[in-house]
Amino acid sequence: MPELDPIQKRLIAEIADLHEVPAGAYNFRANSKLAGRNTTANIDIISKEDGTGIDVKIKPGTKNESVHIPVVISASGIKETVYNDFYIGEGSDVVIIAGCGIDNCGRQDSQHDGIHRFFVGKGAHVKYIEKHYGSGDGEGKRILNPVTEVTMEEDSSMEMEMVQIKGVDSTVRTTNATLAAGAKLLVQERLMTHGHQKAESVYKCELNGDGSSADVVSRAVARDDSYQRFDACVIGNAACHGHTECDAIIMDNGNVLAVPALQAHNVDAELFHEAAIGKIAGEQLDKLMTLGLTAEEAEEQIINGFLK
């Protein structure tokens, strides 16, 4: 494992399920510094000259390789903005695992704003996994504002898993995508907020080519006094298919605002949205209680399953 302290190692395990050095390419960033890097014959990682981030270059035709780029912050008061660009060569098929973990035991806020740009080449397939996690009992907040910009060339496809389950006080997640003909984007977001946390997810998908499709699905749980806003906009500029879905469970005083927006500029665009917000159905609790679970155990199982 690169030079990481025990807290940083725990954060890495939470966000990337990594307990040792991963196979393939990686770039570890800890408290705003490079903590380890590996490149492969097909995947190069280069620091930007101005020191603001990295360029990840994946050669055309690269198959079955992965890139881990975890970021951890274990010191209080760090505020950083990082620009990472990913160039995914034509016809490649790769997995990119990002994620940020912040442990803040201090009084000052810690903040990581990661701006990721993806340029997905023709026919390439990318699976992108991003997990956010916060811990520490300091007064300082744990803040994450990721921006993801995706440019998809013809017949490329991208699956994005965005997960934030615990401990992040404030987040504004912005995702913008433009899709050429035949490109396919699938986004699955899993979000749970608790305490006084605030989380906003803003998506804008522009379907510019015939046969392109975007499917943005969010499952969210808002507990305690937390607030969430899901704002998903799909714009159909061609013969395309777009779908957004917000499915939220509210508990305690949780507050969820779903703002679906569809805009069709082409008569052959087919755009749909679904949104449902409500508490856990009483009959679901009853069913699990007839299996011998207590009401609390039933609730936990329902939430765990919902966010799986």
Add this chain to the structure above:
Amino acid sequence: MLQIRGLTYEVEEMGEKKRILDELDLDIKDGKFTVITGPNGGGKSTLAKLVAGLIKPTSGSIILDGEDITEMSITDRARRGVSFAFQQPVKFKGLQVFDLLKLAAGKETDLKFHDACTYLSEVGLCAKDYINREVNGSLSGGELKRIEIATVLARGTKLSLFDEPEAGIDLWSFQNLTRIFENMRKNITDSSIVIISHQERILKIADEIVVIANGKIKQQGEGTDILSAITGTPDAVMPCVKLTEV
């Protein structure tokens, strides 16, 4: 043994009290396959829900193996050996068939894939096609019913209640379901199985049949005797009343 004494359940409709169950007394013996039948609206499902604890009675008592469970929660009754298959199986987003069977079997059992496979094959489902499926609207009514029954099998408790397993499924699925209940009837030991049903094929395999109408027991006795007594009567099917202009 399940003993029901003076069980009454009232609801309020349009400001008036309506009695769904009316001081009902009933004994369900161990080792028996009992079918409760009778016209719709007679109180059969209400009785099953009261035993499972999903609703609370207005008065009366429910005694399981000598212990009064009337005031117990759903959970406590389940832990004492009451299982209940819902008439309308509940759907869950995210929970998979294997998750549900694991929960049904309990923490102590630590259900494995091959155990789940056994329960699913008993209800006519091939595990490899279903074990990782979400228990949601992508499953048909018949599939959900079978999974519901499999959760009761996985529990393996003393008292298993099935609320109209035939409701909402197609004829083909029903014919398969009757085979499941025939098998359960064969393998019954000291546990009791109670099925609420209108179906003759289910009634035919009953050790005991209880006919409930208007919140009371109308007839009760050995399966063959009661079946011949009610066949072709309004007790076996819902009476049809010709509508007239108001």
